[in-house]
Amino acid sequence: MKKVFLFCSLIMLCPVLLRAQSNDEVLAKAGDKTVTKEEFLERFEMTPWPRAPKKVTPEDLKKDFLYTLAAEKLWAAKAHEMGLDTSKAIKMAFSSLEKMYVRDALWQVEIKQKTVIPESEEAKGYLRTRFAYKTDYLISGSEEAIKQMYDSLRSGSSFDTMLKKNGSKGPDTLTVSYGMMEEAVEDEIYNLMVGQYTPPVFTPNGWCIFRLRDIVELRQNPKDQEKVAQLVKKITNERATARVYQQFFRNFFSSQKVTVDSKIFKKLADNLVRLAKEKKDTDSIPDSSSITLQPPDILRLEEAFSPEVLKTNFVQFEKNPVSLKQFIEEFAMEGFSTLAPEARGVYSIFNRVVRKYIENEMLTREAFKRGLQNLPEVKKSLDMWKDNYLSQLLRSTFKDSSDVSEAEALQYYHKMQQGSTGSASVKIVEVLTDSLEVAEKVLDAIKKDTDIHELARMYSKREDAKRTGGETDFFSVNEGEIGHIAANMAIGDIYGPLKLPEGYSIFKVIGKKEDSTHIDKPFSELKESIKKELSTEKAYNSAVKYTVKLAAEYGLKIDEKALESTQVINIPMFTFRYMGFGGKLPAVPLSAPFFDWVSPWMEYKSDLP
Structure with a gap:
């Protein structure tokens, strides 16, 4: 039976706490780094995890996951000791993350804690779920034009006559149910009597005047009561939150004015157009697909400015203005997407980016001024992410230093000819994307049984995905x-998302075979792929040995009794966390399974006197 090692996508606007009580019991300790029961539970229950086809007990799964986290802490401890936490890469990534978390903490204080849902709102919601309002409507993209239509109606013009004139501009009937419209628009419609019409109201599709044609009472099955209650709770909470947020927004931003250097803005936008055109041409991106600039692409903006200009103030706060260099580095962490490399569109998107950057920076400064960065839940989450970042950074140095000689590649080629490499092979279908938003769409589509080949053609960044549907040849499990x-x-089985240097990978295993390689290609054609495979295997084996060394160096201790008593929900889940004031990231750091070091570590310990 197919297993899907993902579960999408719980919306979280509060600190990630799965248990009502904090549980600081330590399951693993390495130097001054620990894995508490609380962290273990959060990450175990929010991380997709492959369940082996062989018989594996729930206790084995818990151990494998704890060993993976323990290895992360070991590598993080060593990275900190080596001073890697002061590297530019870590500082840039961590600064962006820290700002997101302190803004989220400000959201908790100013929005979430002040959001109250009156009982009358819930009562109104329950009443409205019982009825659907059938309407027809006049629509215009112009506020002035819709007001003229409204004046004509009030002067005695026939709604039906105007509807016939207006109908060619789009669909003119709509059945409105509770929660599908903005609250103000819904209020106008639900307050109508049959035959009456609303004043002009703004909707995402344009300016409208709705006329009520009929009210239909909906039959509600008693079995649906829980769903109705959840819907009412969700919508009333969203609307109450929106009211508090709008009030906060007006009060907080109305008295503050921040400008940017207009000449630098124009030059940045012009160069974004250039980079987008280059990206489109280099990656052969079709007109129907968006162009996404990644951090390395955006950092190239610095090349367009002299060192002196990079030091000048781009975002002109009264206190602590932001230099052009700082802005580019922080902008790079967010990425940039556009449908076309046209100046007008890019300018418009970039203008919104800069505006949002200024708003976020103002909120961040307010949060720091209040000391929200010192809240225990903020520090705990940031420490968890920082350990993950440091571990990945140190692990990457092993990948960079695992060179393979031509002699080693040739020796392996001869083993392949004999079918004696000892390596099993797998074949997969993969969707690779840079975007969490796209990953979310893919996960949701997989849950609805959409063919992953089609998803790869639609979303994968691999150049040949449209031709192959994301399907690979057989490759070594090493x-x-x-x-x-x-x-x-x-x-x-399907797994994902897996965080790789090149993006987020979601893949399905469609073939497996043991070492039965038949080689019909010369060494010259296979040399580079063999070197890549051997380099990866060498880096992995080096990482295993190094982890054993670190476990000894930092005196790793695992409390298996405490782990055994830890009760988990054994359902693989991938969860997004939606941060207050905007932003989205995985609810917990994603860690790929890494526990092959445990057996040699156990052997090492047993050999000690």
Whole structure:
């Protein structure tokens, strides 16, 4: 039976706490780094995790996951000792994350804690769920034009006559149910009597005048009461939150004015157009697909300015203005997307980006002024992410230093000819994307049984995905993190998202075979792919050995009794966290399975006197 090692996508606007009480019991300790029961539970229950096709007990799964986290802490401890936490890459990534978390803490204080839902709102919601309002409407993209229509109606013009004239501009009937419109628009419609019409109201589709044609009472099955209650709770909470937010927004931003250097803005926008055109041409991006600039692309903006200009103030806050260099570095962490490399469109998008940056910076400064960065839940989350970042950074140095000689590649080629490499192979279908938003769409579509080949054609950034549907040839299980994970999956299983240097990977295993390689290509054609496979395997084996060394160096201790008593929800889940005031990220850091170091570590310990 197919297993899907993902579960999408819980919306979270509050600190991620799965248990009512904080549980600081330590399950693993390495130097001054620990894995508490609380962190273990959060990450175990919010991380997709492959369940091996062989019989594995729930206790084995818990151990494998804890060993993976323990390895992360070991590598983080070493990275900190080596001073990698002061590197530019970590500082840039961590600064962006810290600002997001302190803004979220400000949201908790100013929005969430002040949001109150009156009982009358819930009562109104329950009443409205019982009825659907059938309407027809006049529509215009112009506020002035819709006001003229309204004046004509009030002067005695026939709604039906005007509807016939207006109908060619789009659909002119709509059945409105509770929660589908903005609250103000819904109020206008639900307050109508049959035959009456609303004043002009703004909707996402344009300016409208709605006329009520009929009210239909909806039959509600008693079995649906819980769904209705959840709907009312969701909508009333969203609307109450929106009212508090709008009030806060007006009060907070109305008295503050921040400008940017207009000449620098224009030059930045012009160069974004240039970079977008280059990206489109280099990656052969079709007109129907968006162009996404990644951090390395955006950092190239610095090349367009002299060192002196990079030091000048671009965002002109009265206190602590933001230099052009700082802005580019922080902008790079967010990425940039446009449908077309046209100046007008890029200017418009970039203008919104800069405006949002200024708003976020103002909120961040307010949060820091209040000391919200010192809240225990903020520090705990940031420490968890920082350990993950540091671990990844140190692990990447092993990948960079695992060179393979031509002699090693040739020796492996001869083993392949003999079918004696000892390496199993897998075949997968993969969707690779840079975007969490796209990853979310893919996960939702997979849950609805959409063919992953079609999803790869639609969303994967791999150049040949449209031709192959994301399907790979057979490759060794020793080839990268995907190979190691796929080795423990059955045919038909799906895993993801897996965070890779090149993006987020979601893949399905469609084939597996043992070492039965038949080689019909010369060494010259296979040399580079063999070197890549051996380099990856060498880096992985080096990482295993290094983890054993670190476990000894930092005196790793695992409390297996405490782990055994830890009750988990054994359902693989991937969860997004939507941050207050905007922003989205995985609810917890994603860690690929890494526990092959445990057996040699156990052997090492048993050999000690």
